[in-house]
Amino acid sequence: MNKRTVLVVDDEAHVVRVLRLMLEREGYAVDCAADGNAALAAMAEHRPDAMVSDIQMAGMDGRALCRAARERYPDEPFLILVMTSMTAADERGWVRELANVEFLEKPLSPRRLAARLAAHFGGAAAAAEETPCTPTR
C-alpha cells in the first residue's frame, strides 16, 4: 500500500528532524524543504498529500508558498497546515482566501499534528487509498 506523503517546510533544522521522526513513525513518507522555493521544487517532483509549513523563512515565506501552491495546482488542494506564532487577526486573514489551509499554533505539538493529519485522512492515516493523482513511492 502506498504511504501518504507529508512535505515539511521549515528553516529550523531541529523542527524538521523531530517532525520527520514522528511522522515516519506514524507511517507517513516525509519530504523536507528549508524554504518556499525548495518546497515548490519538491512539489513539482512529487505532489504531497499534506504540507506542514512555517511562515517566517528566508527567501519565499510560508504565506507566499501557500499562495503559489494553490495557483500552480488549483485542482489538487491538498491540506496545508501552517505553523504560526502570530496572534493578530490581520496577520491570519489571508488563510481564509485559500482553500484547505489551516493554522497550527506554536509551540507545535507533534502529537497534535499527528492527530490532525489522522482526522484529515479519515483515520487510515498512513495508508493511501486509490489516489490517481499521486505518484507511487
Add this chain to the structure above:
Amino acid sequence: MTNKRIGLTLAFSALAAVALVLGLLARRMALAPEPGFAALLALAVLAPAALAALVIRRELGPLAALGEQWRDAGERPGRGPHALAVVLGRRLGQSQQRIVELERAAVASLAEGRLLKYDSNKLQAVLQCLPDGLLVLDPAGELAFATGKIEPLLGVAAGDVLAQPLEQWCEDAELRALLARFRAAGPDSRRPQAIEFNPCRVPDKRLWASAQPLQAAGGELAYGTLVVLRDATREHLARQAANDFVAHVSHELKSPLNVIGMYGEVLADAAADPALRVEAVNVIQDEVERMNSLVNNLLNVNKLEMGSMRPERHRVKLDDLLRDALRQAQPRADSKGVRLELQVPRDVAAVAVDKDLFRIALNNLLNNAIKYNQRGGSVTLAAEETDSGVVIAVRDTGIGMAPEDRARVLEKFFRVRETGPEQRGGHGLGLYLANQIVELHHARLEIESELGSGSVFSIHLEKMPALAEGANVL
C-alpha cells in the same frame, strides 16, 4: 432739502438754461450746426467755472467767518481797543490750543498706528518661527493665511496658494475631507479633529493635521478654520520600528520554545530511542542557552538605544581582559569541538575602555566565531600594537561570509542565510551589539571574510600614553 442744496440746484438749473440760450444764439449766428451741440459746448465752459467758484467759496468759508467775527468784535458798541485786544487774544489762544490738541491727536494716532504695525509684525514673526505649519481658511474655504513652514510639509509655497480655494491647491484627499467637515454645518464643525496622512507631494513624510474652528471669544464671530500641521515622521517610524521589533522578538523567542516543546514530547515518549532522548536533552539545553543569550542581548540593545548605556572608561591591561574573555568562551568552544588560542604580548599597550561593556562585545565576537565554525576548527584572539593604536582581532576558521552578507552583518536582526545541514540559529543581535559598543568607545570594527575559509573581526582602538609611576590600572 436744506437751503444750501436748494441754492445749488437753482444755480445749476440757471447754468443749464444759460448754456441752452447761448447754444441757440450760436446756431442763429451760424456758429454751430446743432443747438444741442452748442449747449453742451457752453456747458463744458461754464460748468468748471461754477465748480471752481463753489470750491473757493467753501475753502474760504472759515476765513470769511473769522473776518465776520473780527468785524463783529470791532463794531460792538462800548468796546474800546483794549477790550477788542482782549477778545482777540482769547480767540487766538483758543485757536492755538485747538491746533495743539489736533497736533497731539495726530501724533498719538500716528504712534498708535506704528505700534499696531509693530505688534502685527511681531506676531507675524512669532507665527513664522513656530515649528508647526499654520493654515487659516476663511469661511468661504479660501486660504487666508499660511506660514512658510507649510512648504517643507505639504510641498507648496505659502505665497503661491494664498487666497485660493482648498480644492485648487490641496492634493491630499484626507486633508480635504477633514476640512470639508468644518464647512458643513453640523456637530463635526464645532470641535477640533485630527488626522495623520502622507502628503502626496512629500511622500516620505508622515504629517499630523489638526483642524478647529477659529472664533472670537464668546463665539459670535467666526473667522474660519485653523489648521496646524506637524511633522510626525519620526514618531511614525519609531512606532513602526517598535512594532517590527516586538514581532521579531516574539518570533525569535517562540522558535526556540517550539523546538523545546517538540523535544519535550520526545522525552516524554516512553517508546523513544535512547539516542534520541540524549539528543533531545542536548538540543533543549542549546535552545535554553540561545534564549538566554537573546534576552541578554535584547536588554543590552534596549539600554543602548535608550541612551542609558554610557561607557565609563578606565585604563585597562589588555592581556588580562582578553584572557578573561577567552576563559568565559572556553566551555562553549569545548562543546562545539573548537580550539581557542590567545596571541597577546604581555607588554601590549593599555587601552581606555569600559571593562563590562567591552567584555560583552568580545563575548559576542567570540561566540559568533565559535558558532559559525566547524568541529576541529579554531578561534584565535589576538592583540597587537600599531603606530596609531591597538588592534584586537578575532580570527576563525569557520564558514566565512559572502561579500553581500559581510556588508550587512552588523545590521540589527540581520542573519546570514544558512544553506548547510547544520543550522546555527543566530538571532542577529550579537554582532550589532558588539559594533555599537565598539563605536561607543570611539573605535571601529572591521571585517574580513572569505566564504568557506573563515573571518577576521578587528577592533581598532586608540592606545593610552604610558602611565606615570603609581597610577591606578584596572
